[in-house]
Every structure is written in structure tokens, then in C-alpha cells.
Amino acid sequence: DDSISAASTSDVQDRLSALELRVQQQEDEITVLKAALADVLRRLAISEDHVASVRKSAPSKGQPSLREAISMSCITNGSTGSRKTSHSSSVSVARKETLSSAAKSGTEKKKEKPPGQKEKKEDSHSNDQSAQTQASPSPQPSSQTLQTHRQTPESKSSAPAKSIKKSLTVEKAHSAWESSDDSRNKLMRVASTSKLISKVAKNADKHKDVIVNQAKMSTREKNSQEGEYIKMFMRGRPITMFIPSDVENYDDIRTELPPEKLKLEWVYGYRGRDCRANVYLLPTGEIVYFIASVVVLFNYEERTQRHYLGHTDCVKCLAVHPDKIRIATGQLAGVDKDGRPLQPHVRVWDSVSLATLQVLGLGTFERGVGCLDFSKADSGTHLCVIDDSNEHMLTVWDWQRKSKIAEIKTTNEVVLAVEFHPTDANTIITCGKSHIFFWTWSGNSLSRKQGIFGKYEKPKFVQCLAFLGNGDVLTGDSGGIILIWGKTTVEATPGKGAKGVYQISRQIKAHDGSVFTLCQMRNGMLLTGGGKDRKIILWDHDLNPEREIEVPDQYGTIRAVAEGKADQFLVGTSRNFVLRGTFNDGFVVEVQGHTDELWGLASHPFKDLFLTCAQDRQVCMWNSVDHTLEWTRLLDEPGHCADFHPSGAVVAIGTHSGRWFVLDAETRDLVSIHTDGNEQLSVMRYSVDGTLLAVGSHDNFIYLYVVTENGRKYSRYGKCTGHSSYITHLDWSPDNKYIMSNSGDYEILYWDIPSGCKLIRNRSDCKDIDWTTYTCVLGFQVFG
Known part of the structure; x- marks a missing residue:
């Protein structure tokens, strides 16, 4: 049912948004966990292949490939070791550099005793430091500029020179390799525990943004992957990118951003599926409507588009100023590319210059802006807004001064429309699920009177509003009924003057299904659009049906109707079409797009x-x-x-x-x-x-x-x-x-x-x- 769908959209979207956010967080945690496990398993597989090939080839005593396999096996064993502090890591690097220089000279090395024990200890320390570098990268961006890393042949050589030292290291590597299957099984068991998941989730929160940091690769990677590389982190995941050989110096190819900018040329589509009253014809001959965060001004005769791009998230509602030049649009809450929240607000802008005139409601509205309207009796000085909070707050603004004049809770039910009375500057009307409220605005206060349906059946939804020339209010509801509300004077209470109360004076059966939109025309006649029957009906000044036309089924049901040039009218549909039509010639498609993601x-x-x-x-x-x-x-x-x-x-x-x-x-x-x-x-x-x-x-x-x-x-x-x-x-x-x-x-x-x-x-x-x-x-x- 169109009415139920329209009313529940806001609540359902809020719940879906919360669920999507929760699911996304859980997916991020699982992704980081899977990535870590896959990386470790891949490294184990590489070690297995390499050690197996070394054993097959049976290299001679002192051959570098054996030392490489030993080093890789030790790293595999050492990668599960305890983490060291940053201080001890820096000490291990200093020790390793000292030992490497001693190995080159070959003199100081003979003085070390016992050589096997000392070197094994330092290798283990170095491997722990390397594992720490990969497992827990710095969560903060480096204060220095990104540097490249050159891998040198020295990183391949290992320090041991004596046969005793070699045999000890081989024995250690062999024992480490024999336990690799056990280590892998332990790793898989540990990965399934909630403790590891909480660690990964905590680490993922640290790395929500792309982090570029200087870090060292493990010794194994240095042995197997030669060349310069750059590394960055995304959500805790290290990403290594090797620099092509023809790039001698990475810093030399770094350039500033190009001066060229992208300019939006064309937008395909229109948001009609879950919106209403969002298509209008401007004096410039342009149709104004919105999709996503873009408000489109489309000249269908010249086939050109202009775009207002001031919004930061999806636009949900639109109102045209009485001067037909200035436009107000309201948007939903969202998040930017860095995950920071974007507040819902209203932007008032010039449709000729596309310049933003005012931004209203930052920090005031919750979730989004549901509907809004300019005042008519005072030439559009004020703007009323209903937000998407649970209480659906009604606020009245002097938009040129950016000042909020009045604010009040309306109802916990869905509010579908708000409008200023065209002749009574102090009256605002809201309608929605099972209600219509007549608000009296005085200074900074708003008082409410609920519309009483009396002998008439109370509809599930009051969908739309319009006004007759004599000031009577028209409502269209989910039962296909148009109600006429006239203002009657009741007896004065002691100490107060007579009060005007809106009461139903007439009922008209207009459509099969809901009445989704009402459009008052310049000549005083009325256009109505139905949901289920997809009919557009023209009513004369006495509200008698004069002509009607049915929108073809492939275009969907009617969401918006606006007066066009001469005898034309514009229609926005639930399948995201904007149609231009007449009662004589039918419809022409002006805008179309997809109806889902x-x-x-x-x-x-x-x-x-x-x-x-x-x-x-x-x-x-x-x-x-x-x-x-x-x-x-x-x-x-x-x-x-x-x-x-x-x-x-x-x-x-x-x-x-x-x-x-x-x-x-x-x-x-x-x-x-x-x-x-x-x-x-x-x-x-x-x-x-x-x-x-x-x-x-x-x-x-x-x-x-x-x-x-x-x-x-x-x-x-x-x-x-x-x-x-x-x-x-x-x-x-x-x-x-x-x-x-x-x-x-x-x-x-x-x-x-x-x-x-x-x-x-x-x-x-x-x-x-x-x-x-x-x-x-x-x-x-x-x-x-």
C-alpha cells in the first residue's frame, strides 16, 4: 500500500541505517581477522616450499641458500613470540647493525664467545622486532614524508661463520620447522577465540583512515622480494607496493595535484520512489528536482542541465519561494569519507546564480529534514521545517537572519506535509498518519488544534494539502477522499475573543486508492494525483471532475504533480520518471533512471x-x-x-x-x-x-x-x-x-x-x- 509505505519509510530507514552500520563494523572486524590469518598462512606455505627445496638440493657447507632457509624458518618460529617494546626494538636494530659490521671485518667476530648462543639470541630478538613491526603498525601517520625502502645484498647475508654455529642454527631451524604444523593449528584455534577478535576490532578502530607510515618488512620478504617499495596501512592492513625499475628516485616523480577539476555534466535519474511534491517548473523554463545530493535544474527544451551541489548527503525535500527564484532544500544526516558525521540541515539558494544564500539548522535537526515550506502571506520571509526525529520537531525560521523563532514537538507519528496558510500568516498546517494539526503561531510560541473528523471516517494517512482561493484547506488521504476544511467562528470564552476553528464542510470521493498529491493551478482549478489508480484528474472551481488521464503502468504510481507551461503538467512517479503531459496528447518521458541501487x-x-x-x-x-x-x-x-x-x-x-x-x-x-x-x-x-x-x-x-x-x-x-x-x-x-x-x-x-x-x-x-x-x-x- 502506497500510504503505509510512505509513512513507514522514515522509521524503517532509521532502523536499516543502524543495522547497516552495525553489520559494516562487524564486517570490518572479520575482514581484518581473515587478512591477518591469510597472511600468516601464506608465509607458512612459502616457508614450507622453500625449506623443502633447500633439503632437496642439499647445498654445500656455508652456502647462502641454506642460511636463507634457516633465517626464514627462524622467523616463522619467532613470529609467534612475545612482543617487545619500542625501546627494545631499537636496541635490537643497533645490535644487528654492529654484528653485521663485525661480520664484514671478520676480526671482532672471533672474539665473541660463545658465538652460537649470542648470535641465536640476537637473531631471535631481531625477528621479534620484525614481527612486531608487521603485526602492530603505528596507528598514527608519520610526521615525516613518505620514504622508500631499498633492500641491499647485506640483508641477505647471515652472521655465522663457524661450523659449530651452523650446526646449532640448523638444528634450531629443523626443530622450528617440525613444529610448524602445530603452530599453524594453534594459530587457527586462537583466531577463533573472542580475545583475538576483540584485539583485531580494536586495531581496526585505530586504522579507520588510510595511514602512510615508514615501516620495515620482515627479513624473509627482504630475502625473497628485491627492490624498493613503499608501504601504507588501510584499516590495519599493510599494503606493500614495489616501485618500477625505471623510477630511480621516488621523490623525483612526486608532483602536485593537477589544476584541472571535474565538472558534473549530466545526472541520469530522479528520486521519486520515497519522496513527494519534489517536481516544480521554474520561470526559467527549467524543471527542478533532486536525486542523491544533487538538485537538478533541467531545461527540457534546450536539453541542458544545471546542478546545485551544496549538499553533503541525500536531499529529501524541496520548496520553492513565492518569488519562484529562491529554493529551499533539506537533507539527511550522513557521514563523510573520513567517517565524521554530517549534520542534517536546510540550504536556501538562488536558482539563477546557484549561490547559497543561507544554511539553517546545523545542530538543530535530527536524522534528516522531512518536509518544509516558505510562508506566503508575508512574501516568503519565514520558513517552517519538520525534521525526522522521533518527536518530529516543527521549527519556524526567519531564514534571512538565520534565526530560529519558534520550536515545538508535533507528534510521534509520521508527518508527511507542512504548509503555511497562503492568506493567514499565523497559521501553519501539518498532516500525516491519522492526523491533521492546525498551528497558531504567535511570536516565539506555537499552539496546536487537532482537526476533528467527526461523522467522517478517520483516514489512516492524511497525505497532502492544498488551499482554495477563499482560504479553505483541502486534504487528500489514503482512502481516496478529498476533505474541505472551512474556518468557522466559535463563541468567545470569558476574557478572550472569538476563535476560529477548522471543520470539515465537504467530502469528495476522488480516487481509487490514496490521493497522493494536490496541485492548485494558476487559473484556480485543481489537479489531483492518485496512487493506486495512477490517474490525474482536473477539477473545476466547484470541485467537479472535468478531465482525467491515466499514467501508464510501466511508469509507476504518482508521487508529485506540478503545473507546466500552457496546458501542460509535470508528473513525478514511484519508478523515478519525470513525465510531461497534457490531457489531449498523453505523456512524454523527460527524466528516467533506475529504481534501486x-x-x-x-x-x-x-x-x-x-x-x-x-x-x-x-x-x-x-x-x-x-x-x-x-x-x-x-x-x-x-x-x-x-x-x-x-x-x-x-x-x-x-x-x-x-x-x-x-x-x-x-x-x-x-x-x-x-x-x-x-x-x-x-x-x-x-x-x-x-x-x-x-x-x-x-x-x-x-x-x-x-x-x-x-x-x-x-x-x-x-x-x-x-x-x-x-x-x-x-x-x-x-x-x-x-x-x-x-x-x-x-x-x-x-x-x-x-x-x-x-x-x-x-x-x-x-x-x-x-x-x-x-x-x-x-x-x-x-x-x-
């Missing part, structure tokens, strides 16, 4: 076209020059990602269930259907020549397909396994040999496709690979 976007390789797919299961092909819809198709499931074949002949679309569709880009016909896993597909990417397709999934895998017949035939080639979280982005190399991928826990992994989709463990080997695109958001090429 939009997730998938792909641009045509050489035409001015782009494709979108969303939770509403619609796939839309848009013309970016004419800003028009080329075609649309309804899928069986919500779409989440898309990519065009390089030929432009077909487009692949991934859904939330693991199925993906291939459509003909011209005819929108279905070409092929495939399924990979049973979780959401998050990214699809064709190789540069179109012979391969990579499909990234929320099951942590990347599926590879061989593509033939110009994108019309697909056969499974392989699967990339190694990510510990869902795939978010991926890019191909120009030769189709390599893939770079990002995941939800901030991993950067590289894959060798011709070798069977194998994970490239030594990431420094990939630092000089060229990439066809840079859609991955993590990596040296996109690091800023």
Missing part, C-alpha cells in the same frame, strides 16, 4: 554509449551525447557488474547469484548464460584482444574463460585461487599473460595466466609489468 557500469569501447545495471534488474543502454535511453532489458536477477567486449558487439553482465549473461549490444538479445559459484559477481573484465574474460566473484575466486566468435562463445579456461576476501577490481596486461587483482581486505595479487592461473608469490617480479587499464584502486600506479 546501481552497481554495474561499463562504457562502450568506441561509441558514445554506456551501460548500467542495478538491483531493480534493469539493464539500460544510455547515449552520452543526447543523454537519452537507447534501450532497456529486464534480467531475471539484479545486475552487479558489466564489461563490453572490445569489439563492442556484446556486453557481459554479472549478477548477485553467480550467474552472468551476455547480451547483444545492438539488439539486447540474450547471447549466452553461464554460472560461476553461487555468490555475487563483483567484476568482469575482457582482455585487450577479447580472447579471454576474467570474472571476479565474492567467493574469492577469479574465473577465466576463453572467448571466441567475437564474444559469442565461452569455454572455461581456469580459476585463480589465493585471495582471502572477495574480488573488487582486476586488470589485464596487454599481452594477456598477467592479471592484477584487488580484494576486499586490501590485497594486491598477481596471476600468471598461461602457467595455469598461478599466483605469483614474488610480487616484486611484477613491478615492471604494463597494464592495459588501471581500474585497481591499490597499487603503485594509482598510489597518491
Whole structure:
């Protein structure tokens, strides 16, 4: 039911927002935990492979590879050791440097005794320090500028020189390796305890922002990954990015931000699904409406848009000043990119210059601004606002002075509309769930009188308000009824004058279903819009129905009606269409968009076209020059990602269930259907020549397909396994040999496709690979 849906939207959204925030926090904790476990297990696997290869090759006495394996095994064993303080860590670094210089000279080393015991102790201390550096990075950004790290051959060499020392170290490494399986099992058991989860959650809170910090890699990484690198932390996760060989000095390539700025050109869509009375025609010939945080001024004759961009979160309501130039818009509460709260407020702005004239209510409104209206009797000097708090506070503002004049609680029920009386400057009317209130405003006080329905059936919702020329009030309700409220004078009470009370004088059955909107026209006639019956009815001056027209079902139910040019009128619908119509000629679509969250976007390789797919299961092909819809198709499931074949002949679309569709880009016909896993597909990417397709999934895998017949035939080639979280982005190399991928826990992994989709463990080997695109958001090429 439209009425129930409209009334419960605010409460449901509040609950959903709280639940989403809680779920997001829990997901962050789980992501950090999974990332930590995956990193440790990966390191253990690398150690196993390396030590096994060392044992097979059986190197000679004193060979560096043996010492490297010993060092790696010791680190694996030492990584579970207790953490040291920062003071002891700095001491261990100093000791290690002293020992390294002694090893080079070879003289002081002979004086140390007993050599085996001392060196083992220092190695353990150094390894603990290295493990501490990775496990608990500094939560605060470094005060110094970001520095790069160069790995030198000295880091590969180990200090022992005597055979006794070697045998002792080998024995220690062997015992450490034998217990690696036990260590791994212990680690998995510990990871499942609430103690570790609370630690990870606490660490995640410390690293909510992107932190760039100077930190050292473990000795093992220095041994296996050569070259310079930079490291940053995101939500406690270390991200290492290797610098390409052709970059001799990282500081030399650092530049200032470019002077160019992006300018919003066009907005596709309109918010009508959960809003009302938010479409108006301005004297400039522009239709004003909003979507997300943007207020759009659209000239449908010249096909141009202008945008008011002052808001910081979603706009929820709109009112036009009596001068038809100034506009007030109210927004919801939100959070910025750094997680700081954004307060709900009202912005009053000039529709000609797009300049902000006033910002009202910062710190006053709760949750959001539900509805607002300018005064009429005093030429728009005042503004009344209802917020989305539990009490739905009514405030009256002298908006030019930015002063709040009066404030009062209205009701705990949903409030759907507020309006100043057009001739009585001291009367404000609010309506909503099972009520209509007539407020008398005097100075800084507001007094309320409730509308009495008497012999008339009390509606579940009073949906909308309008006024007749004689000052009578019209209400439209959820029962399809229009009520006329006239002001009558009651007898004076002792010591007070006569009072005026609004009472119902007439009832009209207007629509099947709810009356969703009322629009008073310039000539005194009335337009009404119905919800269930989707009818727009024109009423004469005596409120007799004169003409009617039905909005086609594909556009949805009516949410807003406004007078247009001449005999035209504008209609906003629940499926996010803005229509322009007449009773004689029907409707023309002026604005359209998706009706649910939009997730998938792909641009045509050489035409001015782009494709979108969303939770509403619609796939839309848009013309970016004419800003028009080329075609649309309804899928069986919500779409989440898309990519065009390089030929432009077909487009692949991934859904939330693991199925993906291939459509003909011209005819929108279905070409092929495939399924990979049973979780959401998050990214699809064709190789540069179109012979391969990579499909990234929320099951942590990347599926590879061989593509033939110009994108019309697909056969499974392989699967990339190694990510510990869902795939978010991926890019191909120009030769189709390599893939770079990002995941939800901030991993950067590289894959060798011709070798069977194998994970490239030594990431420094990939630092000089060229990439066809840079859609991955993590990596040296996109690091800023």
C-alpha cells in the first residue's frame, strides 16, 4: 500500500541505517581477522616450499641458500613470540647493525664467545622486532614524508661463520620447522577465540583512515622480494607496493595535484520512489528536482542541465519561494569519507546564480529534514521545517537572519506535509498518519488544534494539502477522499475573543486508492494525483471532475504533480520518471533512471554509449551525447557488474547469484548464460584482444574463460585461487599473460595466466609489468 509505505519509510530507514552500520563494523572486524590469518598462512606455505627445496638440493657447507632457509624458518618460529617494546626494538636494530659490521671485518667476530648462543639470541630478538613491526603498525601517520625502502645484498647475508654455529642454527631451524604444523593449528584455534577478535576490532578502530607510515618488512620478504617499495596501512592492513625499475628516485616523480577539476555534466535519474511534491517548473523554463545530493535544474527544451551541489548527503525535500527564484532544500544526516558525521540541515539558494544564500539548522535537526515550506502571506520571509526525529520537531525560521523563532514537538507519528496558510500568516498546517494539526503561531510560541473528523471516517494517512482561493484547506488521504476544511467562528470564552476553528464542510470521493498529491493551478482549478489508480484528474472551481488521464503502468504510481507551461503538467512517479503531459496528447518521458541501487557500469569501447545495471534488474543502454535511453532489458536477477567486449558487439553482465549473461549490444538479445559459484559477481573484465574474460566473484575466486566468435562463445579456461576476501577490481596486461587483482581486505595479487592461473608469490617480479587499464584502486600506479 502506497500510504503505509510512505509513512513507514522514515522509521524503517532509521532502523536499516543502524543495522547497516552495525553489520559494516562487524564486517570490518572479520575482514581484518581473515587478512591477518591469510597472511600468516601464506608465509607458512612459502616457508614450507622453500625449506623443502633447500633439503632437496642439499647445498654445500656455508652456502647462502641454506642460511636463507634457516633465517626464514627462524622467523616463522619467532613470529609467534612475545612482543617487545619500542625501546627494545631499537636496541635490537643497533645490535644487528654492529654484528653485521663485525661480520664484514671478520676480526671482532672471533672474539665473541660463545658465538652460537649470542648470535641465536640476537637473531631471535631481531625477528621479534620484525614481527612486531608487521603485526602492530603505528596507528598514527608519520610526521615525516613518505620514504622508500631499498633492500641491499647485506640483508641477505647471515652472521655465522663457524661450523659449530651452523650446526646449532640448523638444528634450531629443523626443530622450528617440525613444529610448524602445530603452530599453524594453534594459530587457527586462537583466531577463533573472542580475545583475538576483540584485539583485531580494536586495531581496526585505530586504522579507520588510510595511514602512510615508514615501516620495515620482515627479513624473509627482504630475502625473497628485491627492490624498493613503499608501504601504507588501510584499516590495519599493510599494503606493500614495489616501485618500477625505471623510477630511480621516488621523490623525483612526486608532483602536485593537477589544476584541472571535474565538472558534473549530466545526472541520469530522479528520486521519486520515497519522496513527494519534489517536481516544480521554474520561470526559467527549467524543471527542478533532486536525486542523491544533487538538485537538478533541467531545461527540457534546450536539453541542458544545471546542478546545485551544496549538499553533503541525500536531499529529501524541496520548496520553492513565492518569488519562484529562491529554493529551499533539506537533507539527511550522513557521514563523510573520513567517517565524521554530517549534520542534517536546510540550504536556501538562488536558482539563477546557484549561490547559497543561507544554511539553517546545523545542530538543530535530527536524522534528516522531512518536509518544509516558505510562508506566503508575508512574501516568503519565514520558513517552517519538520525534521525526522522521533518527536518530529516543527521549527519556524526567519531564514534571512538565520534565526530560529519558534520550536515545538508535533507528534510521534509520521508527518508527511507542512504548509503555511497562503492568506493567514499565523497559521501553519501539518498532516500525516491519522492526523491533521492546525498551528497558531504567535511570536516565539506555537499552539496546536487537532482537526476533528467527526461523522467522517478517520483516514489512516492524511497525505497532502492544498488551499482554495477563499482560504479553505483541502486534504487528500489514503482512502481516496478529498476533505474541505472551512474556518468557522466559535463563541468567545470569558476574557478572550472569538476563535476560529477548522471543520470539515465537504467530502469528495476522488480516487481509487490514496490521493497522493494536490496541485492548485494558476487559473484556480485543481489537479489531483492518485496512487493506486495512477490517474490525474482536473477539477473545476466547484470541485467537479472535468478531465482525467491515466499514467501508464510501466511508469509507476504518482508521487508529485506540478503545473507546466500552457496546458501542460509535470508528473513525478514511484519508478523515478519525470513525465510531461497534457490531457489531449498523453505523456512524454523527460527524466528516467533506475529504481534501486546501481552497481554495474561499463562504457562502450568506441561509441558514445554506456551501460548500467542495478538491483531493480534493469539493464539500460544510455547515449552520452543526447543523454537519452537507447534501450532497456529486464534480467531475471539484479545486475552487479558489466564489461563490453572490445569489439563492442556484446556486453557481459554479472549478477548477485553467480550467474552472468551476455547480451547483444545492438539488439539486447540474450547471447549466452553461464554460472560461476553461487555468490555475487563483483567484476568482469575482457582482455585487450577479447580472447579471454576474467570474472571476479565474492567467493574469492577469479574465473577465466576463453572467448571466441567475437564474444559469442565461452569455454572455461581456469580459476585463480589465493585471495582471502572477495574480488573488487582486476586488470589485464596487454599481452594477456598477467592479471592484477584487488580484494576486499586490501590485497594486491598477481596471476600468471598461461602457467595455469598461478599466483605469483614474488610480487616484486611484477613491478615492471604494463597494464592495459588501471581500474585497481591499490597499487603503485594509482598510489597518491
